[in-house]
Amino acid sequence: MSSNRHPLFMPLIFAGGLIFGFGLGFSHMARPEVVLDFLQFDDFGLLFVMFGAAIVTGIVFAIMPRLRDSAPLTGDAYGRRLKSFDRNVLIGGAIFGVGWGLSGICPGAAYASLGIGNVTILWAIVGMFAGAYLQGVWRSQRAASEPTPTGAD
Secondary structure, three states, X not given: OOOOOOOOHHHHHXXXXXXXXXXXXXXXXXXXXXXXXXXXXXXXXXXXXXXXXXXXHHHHHHHHXXXXXXXXXXXXXXXXOOOOOOHHHHHHHHHHHHHHHHHOOOHHXXXXXXXXXXXXXXXXXXXXXXXXXXXXXXXXXXXXXXXOOOOOO
16 A cells, blocks of 8 residues: 555545446446346346446556556556466356356445445345455465475475
Protein backbone atom coordinates (compact mmCIF):
# COMPACT_ATOMS: atom_id res chain seq x y z
CA MET A 1 0.00 0.00 0.00
CA SER A 2 1.40 3.35 -1.00
CA SER A 3 1.89 5.91 1.76
CA ASN A 4 1.79 8.92 -0.58
CA ARG A 5 -1.84 8.55 -1.64
CA HIS A 6 -3.76 11.62 -2.62
CA PRO A 7 -6.33 12.71 0.01
CA LEU A 8 -9.13 12.14 -2.51
CA PHE A 9 -8.14 8.50 -3.08
CA MET A 10 -10.75 6.89 -0.81
CA PRO A 11 -13.62 9.26 -1.75
CA LEU A 12 -12.95 8.61 -5.43
CA ILE A 13 -12.83 4.84 -4.87
CA PHE A 14 -16.21 5.17 -3.13
CA ALA A 15 -17.58 7.28 -5.99
CA GLY A 16 -16.29 4.73 -8.52
CA GLY A 17 -18.06 1.96 -6.61
CA LEU A 18 -21.29 3.96 -6.62
CA ILE A 19 -21.03 4.51 -10.38
CA PHE A 20 -20.24 0.83 -10.93
CA GLY A 21 -23.19 -0.27 -8.79
CA PHE A 22 -25.55 2.19 -10.45
CA GLY A 23 -24.41 0.97 -13.86
CA LEU A 24 -25.02 -2.65 -12.90
CA GLY A 25 -28.48 -1.79 -11.62
CA PHE A 26 -29.32 0.40 -14.63
CA SER A 27 -28.23 -2.30 -17.10
CA HIS A 28 -30.24 -4.93 -15.14
CA MET A 29 -27.05 -6.94 -14.56
CA ALA A 30 -27.78 -6.95 -10.82
CA ARG A 31 -30.76 -9.23 -11.45
CA PRO A 32 -29.78 -12.93 -11.23
CA GLU A 33 -32.47 -13.95 -13.71
CA VAL A 34 -30.88 -11.73 -16.38
CA VAL A 35 -27.46 -13.26 -15.73
CA LEU A 36 -28.91 -16.79 -15.79
CA ASP A 37 -30.62 -16.00 -19.11
CA PHE A 38 -27.21 -14.97 -20.45
CA LEU A 39 -25.59 -18.18 -19.19
CA GLN A 40 -28.36 -20.17 -20.89
CA PHE A 41 -27.82 -18.24 -24.18
CA ASP A 42 -31.28 -16.65 -24.04
CA ASP A 43 -30.21 -13.00 -23.57
CA PHE A 44 -26.91 -11.53 -24.74
CA GLY A 45 -27.27 -8.13 -23.06
CA LEU A 46 -24.55 -8.99 -20.54
CA LEU A 47 -22.15 -9.54 -23.43
CA PHE A 48 -22.67 -5.95 -24.59
CA VAL A 49 -22.18 -4.62 -21.05
CA MET A 50 -18.91 -6.59 -20.74
CA PHE A 51 -17.69 -5.46 -24.17
CA GLY A 52 -18.47 -1.85 -23.29
CA ALA A 53 -16.47 -2.14 -20.07
CA ALA A 54 -13.60 -3.89 -21.85
CA ILE A 55 -13.42 -1.18 -24.52
CA VAL A 56 -13.33 1.66 -21.96
CA THR A 57 -10.74 -0.20 -19.85
CA GLY A 58 -8.61 -1.00 -22.89
CA ILE A 59 -8.56 2.63 -24.00
CA VAL A 60 -7.63 3.85 -20.52
CA PHE A 61 -4.89 1.21 -20.14
CA ALA A 62 -3.46 2.16 -23.53
CA ILE A 63 -3.58 5.95 -23.08
CA MET A 64 -2.86 6.68 -19.41
CA PRO A 65 0.73 5.39 -19.29
CA ARG A 66 1.52 7.65 -22.27
CA LEU A 67 0.03 10.70 -20.57
CA ARG A 68 1.46 10.20 -17.08
CA ASP A 69 4.40 8.40 -15.50
CA SER A 70 2.45 7.38 -12.42
CA ALA A 71 -1.10 6.94 -11.20
CA PRO A 72 -2.54 10.32 -10.18
CA LEU A 73 -3.98 9.26 -6.83
CA THR A 74 -1.40 6.76 -5.58
CA GLY A 75 1.82 7.87 -7.24
CA ASP A 76 2.54 4.23 -8.18
CA ALA A 77 4.20 3.60 -11.53
CA TYR A 78 2.05 2.05 -14.23
CA GLY A 79 2.93 -1.53 -14.97
CA ARG A 80 1.49 -4.90 -15.79
CA ARG A 81 0.93 -7.43 -13.06
CA LEU A 82 1.72 -10.74 -14.61
CA LYS A 83 0.15 -13.79 -13.01
CA SER A 84 1.16 -17.18 -14.29
CA PHE A 85 -1.55 -19.46 -15.59
CA ASP A 86 -1.28 -22.45 -13.30
CA ARG A 87 -3.41 -25.16 -11.72
CA ASN A 88 -4.68 -22.82 -8.96
CA VAL A 89 -5.93 -20.26 -11.50
CA LEU A 90 -7.72 -22.97 -13.47
CA ILE A 91 -9.33 -24.60 -10.40
CA GLY A 92 -10.23 -21.25 -8.81
CA GLY A 93 -11.78 -20.03 -12.06
CA ALA A 94 -13.82 -23.21 -12.38
CA ILE A 95 -15.08 -22.91 -8.78
CA PHE A 96 -15.90 -19.22 -9.37
CA GLY A 97 -17.79 -20.12 -12.55
CA VAL A 98 -19.83 -22.82 -10.83
CA GLY A 99 -20.72 -20.41 -8.02
CA TRP A 100 -21.66 -17.75 -10.55
CA GLY A 101 -23.85 -20.20 -12.42
CA LEU A 102 -25.55 -21.49 -9.27
CA SER A 103 -26.24 -18.07 -7.76
CA GLY A 104 -26.78 -16.30 -11.07
CA ILE A 105 -24.62 -13.38 -10.09
CA CYS A 106 -20.96 -12.41 -9.72
CA PRO A 107 -19.61 -10.82 -6.51
CA GLY A 108 -19.73 -7.19 -7.65
CA ALA A 109 -23.24 -7.49 -8.99
CA ALA A 110 -24.35 -9.29 -5.82
CA TYR A 111 -23.78 -6.14 -3.79
CA ALA A 112 -25.55 -4.04 -6.40
CA SER A 113 -28.40 -6.54 -6.31
CA LEU A 114 -28.95 -5.64 -2.65
CA GLY A 115 -29.49 -2.06 -3.80
CA ILE A 116 -32.38 -3.07 -6.04
CA GLY A 117 -34.06 -4.92 -3.17
CA ASN A 118 -32.88 -8.49 -3.78
CA VAL A 119 -32.50 -9.48 -0.13
CA THR A 120 -32.29 -13.21 -0.90
CA ILE A 121 -28.90 -12.56 -2.53
CA LEU A 122 -27.57 -12.29 1.04
CA TRP A 123 -27.33 -16.12 0.96
CA ALA A 124 -24.90 -15.88 -1.95
CA ILE A 125 -22.92 -13.09 -0.26
CA VAL A 126 -22.65 -15.10 2.96
CA GLY A 127 -21.52 -18.06 0.84
CA MET A 128 -18.84 -15.92 -0.84
CA PHE A 129 -17.47 -14.78 2.50
CA ALA A 130 -17.58 -18.30 3.94
CA GLY A 131 -15.83 -19.71 0.87
CA ALA A 132 -13.13 -17.05 0.98
CA TYR A 133 -12.63 -17.66 4.70
CA LEU A 134 -12.41 -21.44 4.27
CA GLN A 135 -9.94 -21.04 1.42
CA GLY A 136 -7.80 -18.78 3.64
CA VAL A 137 -7.88 -21.33 6.47
CA TRP A 138 -6.98 -24.12 4.04
CA ARG A 139 -4.11 -22.10 2.59
CA SER A 140 -2.81 -21.21 6.08
CA GLN A 141 -2.87 -24.84 7.20
CA ARG A 142 -1.18 -25.92 3.99
CA ALA A 143 1.58 -23.31 4.42
CA ALA A 144 2.07 -24.33 8.06
CA SER A 145 2.47 -28.01 7.12
CA GLU A 146 5.08 -27.36 4.42
CA PRO A 147 8.67 -27.84 5.58
CA THR A 148 10.58 -24.59 6.10
CA PRO A 149 13.92 -24.33 4.32
CA THR A 150 17.00 -24.17 6.52
CA GLY A 151 20.09 -22.06 6.01
CA ALA A 152 22.11 -25.19 5.16
CA ASP A 153 20.15 -25.83 1.96
